[in-house]
Amino acid sequence: MMPLIDRARLLADLDALAAISAPGAPGVTRVAFTPAFDEGRRWLRARFEQAGLRAAVDAGGNLIGRREGDSGLPPILIGSHSDTVFGGGRYDGALGVLAALAVARALRDQPLRHGLWVCDYLAEEATDYGVACVGSQALAGALTTDALALRGPDGRSVAEALRAVGGAPEHLNEARLAPGSFAAALELHIEQGPRLERADARLAAVSGIVGIRRVRLLLTGQPDHAGTTPMDARHDALAAAAAIVLRLEALARATPEAIATVGRIEARPNQGNVVPASVALAAEIRSLQPLLIAQIWGALLEGAQAECAARGVTLAVQALEDAPPALPAPWLFDLVSNVCRRLDPRAIALPSGAGHDTGYLAAIGPTAMIFVPSVGGRSHCPEEHTSPSDLVLGAQALLEAVLAVDAGGTTSTDETE
Amino acid sequence: MMPLIDRARLLADLDALAAISAPGAPGVTRVAFTPAFDEGRRWLRARFEQAGLRAAVDAGGNLIGRREGDSGLPPILIGSHSDTVFGGGRYDGALGVLAALAVARALRDQPLRHGLWVCDYLAEEATDYGVACVGSQALAGALTTDALALRGPDGRSVAEALRAVGGAPEHLNEARLAPGSFAAALELHIEQGPRLERADARLAAVSGIVGIRRVRLLLTGQPDHAGTTPMDARHDALAAAAAIVLRLEALARATPEAIATVGRIEARPNQGNVVPASVALAAEIRSLQPLLIAQIWGALLEGAQAECAARGVTLAVQALEDAPPALPAPWLFDLVSNVCRRLDPRAIALPSGAGHDTGYLAAIGPTAMIFVPSVGGRSHCPEEHTSPSDLVLGAQALLEAVLAVDAGGTTSTDETE
Numbered sequence: 128m129m130p131l132i133d134r135a136r137l138l139a140d141l142d143a144l145a146a147i148s149a150p151g152a153p154g155v156t157r158v159a160f161t162p163a164f165d166e167g168r169r170w171l172r173a174r175f176e177q178a179g180l181r182a183a184v185d186a187g188g189n190l191i192g193r194r195e196g197d198s199g200l201p202p203i204l205i206g207s208h209s210d211t212v213f214g215g216g217r218y219d220g221a222l223g224v225l226a227a228l229a230v231a232r233a234l235r236d237q238p239l240r241h242g243l244w245v246c247d248y249l250a251e252e253a254t255d256y257g258v259a260c261v262g263s264q265a266l267a268g269a270l271t272t273d274a275l276a277l278r279g280p281d282g283r284s285v286a287e288a289l290r291a292v293g294g295a296p297e298h299l300n301e302a303r304l305a306p307g308s309f310a311a312a313l314e315l316h317i318e319q320g321p322r323l324e325r326a327d328a329r330l331a332a333v334s335g336i337v338g339i340r341r342v343r344l345l346l347t348g349q350p351d352h353a354g355t356t357p358m359d360a361r362h363d364a365l366a367a368a369a370a371i372v373l374r375l376e377a378l379a380r381a382t383p384e385a386i387a388t389v390g391r392i393e394a395r396p397n398q399g400n401v402v403p404a405s406v407a408l409a410a411e412i413r414s415l416q417p418l419l420i421a422q423i424w425g426a427l428l429e430g431a432q433a434e435c436a437a438r439g440v441t442l443a444v445q446a447l448e449d450a451p452p453a454l455p456a457p458w459l460f461d462l463v464s465n466v467c468r469r470l471d472p473r474a475i476a477l478p479s480g481a482g483h484d485t486g487y488l489a490a491i492g493p494t495a496m497i498f499v500p501s502v503g504g505r506s507h508c509p510e511e512h513t514s515p516s517d518l519v520l521g522a523q524a525l526l527e528a529v530l531a532v533d534a535g536g537t538t539s540t541d542e543t544e
Numbered sequence: 545m546m547p548l549i550d551r552a553r554l555l556a557d558l559d560a561l562a563a564i565s566a567p568g569a570p571g572v573t574r575v576a577f578t579p580a581f582d583e584g585r586r587w588l589r590a591r592f593e594q595a596g597l598r599a600a601v602d603a604g605g606n607l608i609g610r611r612e613g614d615s616g617l618p619p620i621l622i623g624s625h626s627d628t629v630f631g632g633g634r635y636d637g638a639l640g641v642l643a644a645l646a647v648a649r650a651l652r653d654q655p656l657r658h659g660l661w662v663c664d665y666l667a668e669e670a671t672d673y674g675v676a677c678v679g680s681q682a683l684a685g686a687l688t689t690d691a692l693a694l695r696g697p698d699g700r701s702v703a704e705a706l707r708a709v710g711g712a713p714e715h716l717n718e719a720r721l722a723p724g725s726f727a728a729a730l731e732l733h734i735e736q737g738p739r740l741e742r743a744d745a746r747l748a749a750v751s752g753i754v755g756i757r758r759v760r761l762l763l764t765g766q767p768d769h770a771g772t773t774p775m776d777a778r779h780d781a782l783a784a785a786a787a788i789v790l791r792l793e794a795l796a797r798a799t800p801e802a803i804a805t806v807g808r809i810e811a812r813p814n815q816g817n818v819v820p821a822s823v824a825l826a827a828e829i830r831s832l833q834p835l836l837i838a839q840i841w842g843a844l845l846e847g848a849q850a851e852c853a854a855r856g857v858t859l860a861v862q863a864l865e866d867a868p869p870a871l872p873a874p875w876l877f878d879l880v881s882n883v884c885r886r887l888d889p890r891a892i893a894l895p896s897g898a899g900h901d902t903g904y905l906a907a908i909g910p911t912a913m914i915f916v917p918s919v920g921g922r923s924h925c926p927e928e929h930t931s932p933s934d935l936v937l938g939a940q941a942l943l944e945a946v947l948a949v950d951a952g953g954t955t956s957t958d959e960t961e
Contacts, residue, residue, distance in 0.1 A: 213813045253816040320772035352923040353805035354898035355737035358797045366793050369786035376783050380775045388770035390816040396630045399670040399807040399826040401924045409816040481771035506769040507818045
C-alpha cells in the first residue's frame with residue numbers, strides 16, 4: 128500500500144517554521160545569514176534528527192539530513208531552501224524542505240535501495256551580498272572566488288557569512304557532488320505564478336528552469352550643488368540610471384520569451400540638494416533561451432554606455448551570476464509527469480520563470496521539479512498562499528516520485544544527457 | 545581708520561572648524577542633528593564667548609552671539625550656518641559664520657549704535673528629515689507643524705531633533721522675529737557656481753535668491769516575484785519613478801531660467817529578485833520666477849499621475865518646502881554693492897541659484913548677501929575651494945557693510961518693501 132503524507136503534521140510544521148521570522152519585519156522574513164535564518168535552521172536540524180536522519184551542515188552551508196540506502200545505491204536528494212526574501216511568504220522554499228521531511232517520515236519504516244538526503248540548500252534567494260543559490264552552487268562546484276569575496280551591508284564577505292552558518296569556504300571541494308553521485312534530485316515548490324490556477328490544475332511537472340543573468344551596474348557622475356549647477360553642466364548619475372531602468376524594461380517588453388527587472392537601486396550621496404554622484408543598480412534578465420538573455424544584455428549595455436557617455440557619467444559592470452537555463456532529465460521528467468497525472472488528472476507541464484537550486488544541480492545529475500499553485504500568482508510577499516490540500520498533494524507527489532525512482536530509476540541514470 | 549579682519553585668525557578658525565567632521569565620512573561632514581554637528585556647535589559657542597559675545601541657543605535652535613548697541617537700536621544680524629551636507633566642503637556656511645565672528649572681533653572696541661548678532665542658523669542644508677533652513681524658518685515664523693512632525697532615519701521627529709540641539713519646539717514663538725526688529729541681516733557666502741570666476745571678479749552683491757519648491761513623491765506598486773511575474777502584469781514603482789526622474793530633468797532643461805533635481809531615491813524592498821513595491825523620491829525646483837516653478841511642478845505632476853495610472857502605481861505627494869524667491873532690500877543692496885565695488889573694482893551683481901537662510905529673513909526685514917568665488921564652481925563636495933585672499937576679502941566686505949549700516953542704515957529701514 129502506498130505510504131501517505133501525514134497532513135496534520137506537515138501543516139503544523141509549516142505553521143511552526145513560518146512563525147520564525149525577523150521581529151518587526153513584514154510577512155515571513157528569514158533572510159539568509161540573519162539571526163531569524165539561524166533560528167529556523169536550529170529548529171529544522173532538531174526536526175531532521177527527530178525523523179531519524181543524520182543531520183549535518185556541509186562545507187557549502189547546506190543543512191542535510193541523511194539516511195543510508197539498503198543497497199548502497201547513490202542517494203535521492205529531496206528538498207529546497209529555508210531562507211526567504213525580506214517580507215516574503217510562508218511557502219517559497221519552506222514547502223520543499225518540510226515536504227521532504229514529511230516524505231522521510233512517511234518512508235521511515237519503508238525499505239529504500241537508495242540513500243535519501245533531505246536538503247535545506249543555503250541562501251537560495253538573492254541577498255544584499257549579491258549572490259543567490261549559494262549552497263546549490265557549492266554542490267555543483269559553481270561558486271566562484273569572486274562570489275565568495277562579495278560583501279554584504281554588514282561588511283562581511285560571503286565567505287565569512289558562509290563560515291558563520293557552519294560552512295567551510297576554504298574546503299568547498301568537500302561539498303562538491305561528482306556527476307553520478309546522486310540518483311535524482313527532486314524539488315517541490317510553489318509555482319509563484321498564475322498558470323496552474325488559470326489551468327485549474329493542482330500539480331505541474333516542470334519542463335525547465337529559466338537562465339538568469341544578474342549584473343550590478345555602477346554609475347559615477349559628480350556631486351554638485353543642486354541649486355547652482357546649470358542643467359547642461361551636470362553629471363547626474365540618477366538621471367542616467369533612470370534611463371537604464373526604462374531601457375531594460377522596454378527591451379524585456381519587446382521580447383515575449385524573456386523578462387527583466389531592476390530590483391535594487393542605491394544612490395549617493397542621496398540628499399535632496401546634491402546632484403546624485405553615483406548610483407548602483409542590480410539588474411537581472413531571465414529566459415529559457417540563452418540567446419535572448421545575451422541579446423537583451425547586449426542591447427542594454429550598448430544603450431547604457433551611450434547614455435552614460437552623453438552625460439559624462441562613467442559606467443562599470445560587475446557580473447554577479449550567470450546561471451544557464453536548466454532542463455530536467457527526460458526520464459525523470461516523464462516519471463514525475465506520470466506521478467502528477469496519477470494524483471491530478473488535470474496536471475500540466477510548465478517552465479519555471481523563477482530560478483531554483485535545482486537549476487544548479489541539473490548540471491551534475493538528473494533533476495526534476497514539481498509545482499503546486501500560488502493563489503493569484505503572488506509570491507515574494509506576505510500574501511503568498513497555497514491551499515492546504517494542494518500543499519499536501521504536492522508532498523504526496525514528491526513521496527511517490529521518490530518511490531518510483533527508488534524502484535526503477537537507477538537503471539535509467541545513464542540515459543540522462 | 546577702517547578696522548581690518550584678522551586674516552591669520554579667520555583662516556585658522558576655518559581650518560579648526562573644517563577639522564570637526566564625522567569620522568570616516570568624506571570631505572567635511574557636519575550634518576545637522578548628528579554628533580559632528582553638535583561638536584562644531586560646542587566649539588563655536590566657546591569662540592563666540594571668547595569674542596565677548598553673549599552666546600545662547602534660541603527656541604528655533606539658532607546659536608546666536610549677541611552684543612548690545614550703544615544707542616539701543618535694533619541689531620544687525622550677520623552669519624550663516626555651520627551644518628554641511630554629507631561629504632561637503634570647508635566653506636559652504638562655515639565661511640559666513642566665522643567671517644561674522646571675525647567682524648565681531650574686529651569691531652570689539654569700536655562703538656556701534658546697533659546691536660550685533662553673530663548667527664549660526666540651524667540646519668540650513670536639507671537633511672534626511674526632509675526639511676531645510678530650520679532655524680531661519682523659525683525666526684521668520686515659517687516652520688510648519690507638518691515640518692516639525694517629519695521623521696528622520698533615526699526615527700526622531702524634527703521637533704525632537706530640534707529639542708536635542710537646545711531648541712524649544714513648543715515655544716517657537718519666542719524665536720520669531722517681528723518685522724522691524726532688526727536693522728539688517730547680512731550673509732557672506734561662497735557663490736557655489738562658476739560666474740564670479742568667469743567674470744574674473746572676487747566679490748558679488750546678490751541680486752536675489754531663487755525660490756525653491758521641495759516635494760516628496762511616494763509611489764506604491766506591488767512587490768511581485770521578479771522571475772514569475774510577466775512584464776505586462778507588473779506594478780513596478782521603480783520604473784514609474786525612473787520616468788518621473790527623466791521627466792523632471794526634461795522640463796528643467798526646456799526652461800532656461802529654472803533648474804530641477806531629484807537628489808534622493810529610496811526603493812522597497814530593494815532586492816534584486818523582487819519587483820520594486822514602493823519608491824520615495826525627493827524632488828526640487830528652483831527659479832527666481834515663481835511662475836516657472838509652478839509651471840514645471842504642474843507639468844511634472846500631470847505627467848507623474850499619467851505614468852503611475854498607466855502602471856497601476858499609486859502616487860502620493862508630500863509638500864516639504866515652498867520658499868518664495870527673495871529679493872534684497874533695495875537700499876541695502878545698493879549699500880552692499882558700493883562696499884563690494886570699493887574693495888574690488890570688478891565686483892558684480894549676481895542672483896543666487898542656491899537657497900539661503902537669508903531667503904527666509906527677507907520676508908521680515910532688510911537683507912543682503914555677498915558672494916566670494918568658488919573655484920571651478922564646485923560646492924557640496926570635498927573639492928569645494930575658495931582662495932584665502934578671497935575668503936578674507938569677503939569678510940572685510942561684510943565688516944564694511946556692517947559699519948555702513950550702523951552709520952546710516954537706520955534712517956532707511958522704513959523704505960524697504
